[in-house]
Amino acid sequence: MSMRELDRLKTIQAVVDGKLRASTAAQRLELSKRQINRLVKRYRAEGNAAVVSHQRGQRGHRQLAPGLASMALSIIRDRYPDFGPTLACEKLRECHGIVLAKETVRKLMSEAGLWIPRKLRSSAIYQPRNRRHCVGELIQIDGSDHHWFEDRGPACTLLVYIDDATSRLMYLHFTYSESTFSYFEATRAYLERHGKPQAFYSDKASVFRVNCKRSDKVSGITQFGRVLYELNIEILCANSSQAKGRVERANLTLQDRLVKELRLQGISTMVAANAYAPCFIADYNRRFAKPPRNDFDAHRQVREDEDLDLIFTVREPRKVSHVLTLQYDKAIYLLADTAHTRGLIGRYIEVYDYPDGRLEIRADGNVLPYVRYDRLPEVDQGAIVENKRLGHVLQIAQLIQQQRDNRRSHPAPARTNSGAPPRKAKAAPGTKSQRKINQWDVEQAIAKTIH
Numbered sequence: 001m002s003m004r005e006l007d008r009l010k011t012i013q014a015v016v017d018g019k020l021r022a023s024t025a026a027q028r029l030e031l032s033k034r035q036i037n038r039l040v041k042r043y044r045a046e047g048n049a050a051v052v053s054h055q056r057g058q059r060g061h062r063q064l065a066p067g068l069a070s071m072a073l074s075i076i077r078d079r080y081p082d083f084g085p086t087l088a089c090e091k092l093r094e095c096h097g098i099v100l101a102k103e104t105v106r107k108l109m110s111e112a113g114l115w116i117p118r119k120l121r122s123s124a125i126y127q128p129r130n131r132r133h134c135v136g137e138l139i140q141i142d143g144s145d146h147h148w149f150e151d152r153g154p155a156c157t158l159l160v161y162i163d164d165a166t167s168r169l170m171y172l173h174f175t176y177s178e179s180t181f182s183y184f185e186a187t188r189a190y191l192e193r194h195g196k197p198q199a200f201y202s203d204k205a206s207v208f209r210v211n212c213k214r215s216d217k218v219s220g221i222t223q224f225g226r227v228l229y230e231l232n233i234e235i236l237c238a239n240s241s242q243a244k245g246r247v248e249r250a251n252l253t254l255q256d257r258l259v260k261e262l263r264l265q266g267i268s269t270m271v272a273a274n275a276y277a278p279c280f281i282a283d284y285n286r287r288f289a290k291p292p293r294n295d296f297d298a299h300r301q302v303r304e305d306e307d308l309d310l311i312f313t314v315r316e317p318r319k320v321s322h323v324l325t326l327q328y329d330k331a332i333y334l335l336a337d338t339a340h341t342r343g344l345i346g347r348y349i350e351v352y353d354y355p356d357g358r359l360e361i362r363a364d365g366n367v368l369p370y371v372r373y374d375r376l377p378e379v380d381q382g383a384i385v386e387n388k389r390l391g392h393v394l395q396i397a398q399l400i401q402q403q404r405d406n407r408r409s410h411p412a413p414a415r416t417n418s419g420a421p422p423r424k425a426k427a428a429p430g431t432k433s434q435r436k437i438n439q440w441d442v443e444q445a446i447a448k449t450i451h
Helices: 005-018 024-027 034-050 067-080 087-095 104-110 180-193 223-230 242-266 270-289 390-409 439-450
Strands: 139-146 158-162 168-176 199-202 234-237 316-320 325-328 332-336 348-353 361-364 366-368 371-375
Touching: 005 024, 005 034, 024 034, 024 087, 034 270, 067 087, 067 104, 087 104, 139 242, 158 180, 158 361, 168 180, 168 270, 199 242, 223 234, 270 439, 316 325, 325 348
Parallel strands: 139 199, 199 234
Antiparallel strands: 139 158, 158 168, 316 348, 325 332, 332 371, 348 361, 361 366
8 A cells, every 4th residue: 555545544534533524635635525425435345445546456558468569669670770750650550550659659769779869869069160361251141131110111121241250240231122133232332342252151042042953954053143153252051040150140239239220310211221331330340340360351353354234133044936026024025027136036045134124135245126015914823932021022012902902993883673783794806804815826916017
C-alpha cells in the first residue's frame, strides 16, 4: 500500500468513526462527496483493501502486444534507420501493417539510439566572421520595410549600403519597395559617389538571385546580377540573416534613431528624407564607424567606356514575328518595314527598359524604330509577389480598385414589376463584349495593313 493510499485510509476511517464529515474529507482528498460515500461503503464491506486500486497487477489497456515493439524496431533498424519518427510510423502502417502512434515510435527509436531528441542535440555553433581589411572590399546591402514616417506618411522601404570593414553607412535611399529599378537607382548613385566596390553582399531575394529551378538551359542571372557582371562587381548571397549581421543590426539602429530624427526634422516624404540622408550618414558614421585595418580604399572608378545609362536597364530578349511585331509587357510593338528589319524575322532581339520609362528595341547594337500598336485586352493572371513587396502591391491594388469603381457610372439595372431585370441590348459586331481579341487576330490585321 502506497503512502497516498495510507493517507486515504486514515481519512476514510475518520469518516466511519464519525470524527470527520464527508464534505471535509472530500476537500482534503480532492474527491467528490459521492466518491467519499462509495469508499466508506466499500471500507465497511472489504476493510483496508477498499482503498487499494483494483487495476493494480492487471495488464494496461495501452500496453503493446508481446513482441510488437521488438518487431517494429527491427524493421526500422533494417529498412528505415535514417527516417524520422513520423515518417517511420507512416511506413510501418502503409508497408507492414503495424499501427503504432508516432510518439511510441519516437520513444522506441530514442531508446534504441536511432533518433536523438532535439533537446539533446548539440546546438549549431556560428563563429563570428572577421571584418574585411579595407573600405570597399565588401558592401552589405539590404532593404528595410518600415513606417519610417510613423503616422505622418505611408510605410516605405529604406535601401541600406554598409561597409563590412568599418560598419560605415555608405548610402541610404528611400523608395517604395525592393524592386529592380529601385536598386538600379540606389546602386548607380552609390557608384557615382564612391566608385565600384569589389563585391556586394545581399540576401537571396529575387532581385539578386534566381531562386526557381529551371529545366531549360538558362543562365539564371537576374537583371541586377547582369548589371554587376558588366561593371565587374561580384555579387554574393548570404545563407542566413546572421551571415550579414552588420546590415541587419544597422537596420535595427536606423529603425530607432532615424525614425526619431525624421520626426524632429519634420520630414514626412521620401524626397525630403533622401535629401536629409547625407547629414544623418555623417552623424551616424561619426558615432558608430570603426577604423579599418588597412587605409587602402578598394573602390574603383567607373571607366569611360562603361555607359551607366545603358547598363542600368532591364533587357529582355524577344522574338520578331513574321509580321514584324514583338510583345513586351503585355503590349505589341510594330517595327518599321525595312529591308533590315525584314532580315530580323525569326530572330531574337533585345528590349531595353530604362528606369525613367523609356523603351528601346535594339538589334546588334542598333536602335530600331517602332510603334506601339495596342495593349493586349486579356485578363491578368495572378502575379507572384514577394513578402517584402506585399504591402506596396496592396496599396497599388487599392488605388486601381478605387479608380475602377469611380469609372463605373452605369447604375444598377431597374427591375420590372415581375422582379426580373430588363434584357440587355446585343453588342454591336466587333466590340470587346462580343469577342476577345487575341494576338493572332492582331498580327493578322497588321499583316493585312502591311501587305
